[in-house]
Amino acid sequence: MAAPVWSVDPRTGKRRERVAVEATADAVDAAVRAAHTARGPLADRGRRAALLRRAADLLEADAGPVVADADAETALGIPRLTGELARTAYQLRSFADLVDEGAFLDVRIDHADPGLAPPRPDLRRYKIPLGVVAVYAASNFPLAFSVPGGDTASALAAGCPVVVKAHPDHPATSERCAALLRRAATETGLPADTVVLVHGFRAGLDLVRHPLVTAAGFTGSIRGGRALYDAAAARPHPIPFHGELGSLNPVVVTEAAAAERADEIGTGLAGSMTLGTGQFCVKPGLVLVPDGPHGDRLLAALTAAATGPGVMLDHRMRDAFLAGIRERAQLPGVQAPLLPSAEDGGHTVGAAVLTVDAARLAAPGPHDLLLEECFGPVTVLARCADEDEAAALLARVPGTLSATLQLSAAESAGTDPAGRGARLLAAVTPLAGRVVVNGWPTGVAVAPAQHHGGPYPATTSTATSVGATAVERWLRPVAYQDTPPALLPPELRDANPLELPRRVDGRAEEPRGHRAGGPPAGEGTGP
Known part of the structure; x- marks a missing residue:
C-alpha cells in the first residue's frame, strides 16, 4: 500500500493535511x-x-x-x-x-x-x-x-x-x-x-x-x-x-576595501548570509578577510547586523544545521563570535559566525570541513595574513556557483599600482559560474546573460x-545532409516559412517581416 504524503508546518512541526500518496x-x-x-x-x-x-x-x-x-x-x-x-x-x-x-x-x-x-x-x-x-x-x-x-x-x-x-x-x-x-x-x-x-x-x-x-x-x-x-x-x-x-560561494575582501568600508561590507554580508534563514544556494559561506583591525571592524559589523531567529524549511535541516555548527566550532583554532540560539520550542535558529586563521586551511586535514557548505545562516571568516595566504586558500576552494570580490575604489577602477582587482578576478574565475564585484551573490536575476551553475560540486554539468x-x-542538434527540399523540416527550408533567425553560409540572417510574436498557436513547426 502506498505511503501517504503529508503537508507539515515547519513553524510547529505538526501535520497540516494529507496531500497525496x-x-x-x-x-x-x-x-x-x-x-x-x-x-x-x-x-x-x-x-x-x-x-x-x-x-x-x-x-x-x-x-x-x-x-x-x-x-x-x-x-x-x-x-x-x-x-x-x-x-x-x-x-x-x-x-x-x-x-x-x-x-x-x-x-x-x-x-x-x-x-x-x-x-x-x-x-x-x-x-x-x-x-x-x-x-x-x-x-x-x-x-x-x-x-x-x-x-x-x-x-x-x-x-x-x-x-x-x-x-x-x-x-x-x-x-x-x-x-x-x-x-x-x-x-x-x-x-x-x-x-x-x-x-x-x-x-x-x-x-x-x-x-x-x-x-x-x-x-x-x-x-x-x-x-x-x-x-x-x-x-x-x-x-x-x-x-x-552544493556551493560555498566565497567572498574575498581586500585590505584596501576593508579600510574604506568595513562597516558597510560587514552589514551587507550579514544581510546576504541570513537572507531566507541562510537557505539560498548562493549564500556566502566563506569570507576571506584581512587579519588585523580592518577585519576586526568588519566582524563587529557582521555580528551586530545578523538577524534574529528564523524558521528553517524543516526540522531535519534545522538539526543538521545545528550539528554542523557544533562540529565546526570544535575544530582547533576555530572561534565562534556568534552561535545560533535554538528558541521557540525547538522550531527556530539564530545566525552563526565562525572565524579561523586561513593558514589552517592551507593543507588537507580536519579543517576541510570549513570548505563544505553548511546549509543555514552561517558564514566562516578566514583571516588572511597576506595576499599569498589568501591565494593559497582560494586554490583549495571547490567549484562554486558564485564568487564575490569586495574591492576598493582604486582596485575597482584598475588604478591601484599592484593591479590587485584584475589579479583577483583572474583567480576566482576558474572557481565559479558567476563573479560578483562589490555586491552580494544572493539574488540571481532572470536574464539572457545569466549563468547559474559552476564547476563540480556546484553542478554536474556546465549548463x-x-x-x-x-x-x-x-x-540536441541534428544535421540533414543533401536532403531533398520537400522532405526538410520547415525550420530548415530556404524560404524560411517560419521566419526564424538563422545563419546561412556562415552569415547571420534576420528574416524579412520577422514576427516578434512568433507563430500562432496551431501552426505546425517541425518533426
Missing part, C-alpha cells in the same frame, strides 16, 4: 508514459509559447492560495513568496518570448559548394527536443525552482514534456501548482499530461531510471544529487543529468538553470 514503480511508469504521449502536440511551437503564458496568468490569478500554501509549508514569509511568485511568472513569460523568437533552435544552413577542397555537401542543422524530462523540485524555492520553476519552464520551452518529482517539504504547494500547469495545457490545446507530478523518495530513483526519460534537472544536496547522477550514468542508455548540488540558455539542456 507516494508513487509506486507502476505509478511512475504510468506518469512517464502519459507524458511521453504529449511529445507530438508539444512540437507545436506556438502552442507551447501559449502554454507558458497561460501558466503565468493562472499562477498570478491564484496567487493568494499559492502563496498561502507555500508559506504554511516553508515558513519563508508572505512578502518573500509573493516576490518569488512574480519571478516565476516572469520566468515563464520569458521562455515564451524565447520560443516565439526561435533563435534557440540555432538554425544553420550551409549550401553545397563543389568548389571547395574537399567539396562541401548541403548541410542543414537545428536543435530538437530530447523527450520526457524529469524535474526534481528544490526545497528552498517552492515556486521558482519547483513545479512551475525554471527547469519545468525551460523544458516545456524546448518542447519536452515534464514529470516533476515533488519536494516533500511543500507537497500541497506542488499539487496546486501542478494543477494550474495542467489546466494551462488543456486551455491551450495540449494534453494535461504535458506536466505530471509524482511524490516519494523511491519515485525519484524510479524516474531517473525510466527508459523513456531522456534528461533530468535537479536542485538539492550533494548527497541526493550525486546518487541520482550516478543512477542516470549507470542506465543502459545514460542520460544528461543537470544537477545543482545554467537560470536564464535563457537553460533551454539548451533539453535539446
Whole structure:
C-alpha cells in the first residue's frame, strides 16, 4: 500500500493535511508514459509559447492560495513568496518570448559548394527536443525552482514534456501548482499530461531510471544529487543529468576595501548570509578577510547586523544545521563570535559566525570541513595574513556557483599600482559560474546573460538553470545532409516559412517581416 504524503508546518512541526500518496514503480511508469504521449502536440511551437503564458496568468490569478500554501509549508514569509511568485511568472513569460523568437533552435544552413577542397555537401542543422524530462523540485524555492520553476519552464520551452518529482517539504504547494500547469495545457490545446507530478523518495530513483526519460534537472544536496547522477550514468542508455548540488560561494575582501568600508561590507554580508534563514544556494559561506583591525571592524559589523531567529524549511535541516555548527566550532583554532540560539520550542535558529586563521586551511586535514557548505545562516571568516595566504586558500576552494570580490575604489577602477582587482578576478574565475564585484551573490536575476551553475560540486554539468540558455539542456542538434527540399523540416527550408533567425553560409540572417510574436498557436513547426 502506498505511503501517504503529508503537508507539515515547519513553524510547529505538526501535520497540516494529507496531500497525496507516494508513487509506486507502476505509478511512475504510468506518469512517464502519459507524458511521453504529449511529445507530438508539444512540437507545436506556438502552442507551447501559449502554454507558458497561460501558466503565468493562472499562477498570478491564484496567487493568494499559492502563496498561502507555500508559506504554511516553508515558513519563508508572505512578502518573500509573493516576490518569488512574480519571478516565476516572469520566468515563464520569458521562455515564451524565447520560443516565439526561435533563435534557440540555432538554425544553420550551409549550401553545397563543389568548389571547395574537399567539396562541401548541403548541410542543414537545428536543435530538437530530447523527450520526457524529469524535474526534481528544490526545497528552498517552492515556486521558482519547483513545479512551475525554471527547469519545468525551460523544458516545456524546448518542447519536452515534464514529470516533476515533488519536494516533500511543500507537497500541497506542488499539487496546486501542478494543477494550474495542467489546466494551462488543456486551455491551450495540449494534453494535461504535458506536466505530471509524482511524490516519494523511491519515485525519484524510479524516474531517473525510466527508459523513456531522456534528461533530468535537479536542485538539492550533494548527497541526493550525486546518487541520482550516478543512477542516470549507470542506465543502459545514460542520460544528461543537470544537477545543482552544493556551493560555498566565497567572498574575498581586500585590505584596501576593508579600510574604506568595513562597516558597510560587514552589514551587507550579514544581510546576504541570513537572507531566507541562510537557505539560498548562493549564500556566502566563506569570507576571506584581512587579519588585523580592518577585519576586526568588519566582524563587529557582521555580528551586530545578523538577524534574529528564523524558521528553517524543516526540522531535519534545522538539526543538521545545528550539528554542523557544533562540529565546526570544535575544530582547533576555530572561534565562534556568534552561535545560533535554538528558541521557540525547538522550531527556530539564530545566525552563526565562525572565524579561523586561513593558514589552517592551507593543507588537507580536519579543517576541510570549513570548505563544505553548511546549509543555514552561517558564514566562516578566514583571516588572511597576506595576499599569498589568501591565494593559497582560494586554490583549495571547490567549484562554486558564485564568487564575490569586495574591492576598493582604486582596485575597482584598475588604478591601484599592484593591479590587485584584475589579479583577483583572474583567480576566482576558474572557481565559479558567476563573479560578483562589490555586491552580494544572493539574488540571481532572470536574464539572457545569466549563468547559474559552476564547476563540480556546484553542478554536474556546465549548463545554467537560470536564464535563457537553460533551454539548451533539453535539446540536441541534428544535421540533414543533401536532403531533398520537400522532405526538410520547415525550420530548415530556404524560404524560411517560419521566419526564424538563422545563419546561412556562415552569415547571420534576420528574416524579412520577422514576427516578434512568433507563430500562432496551431501552426505546425517541425518533426
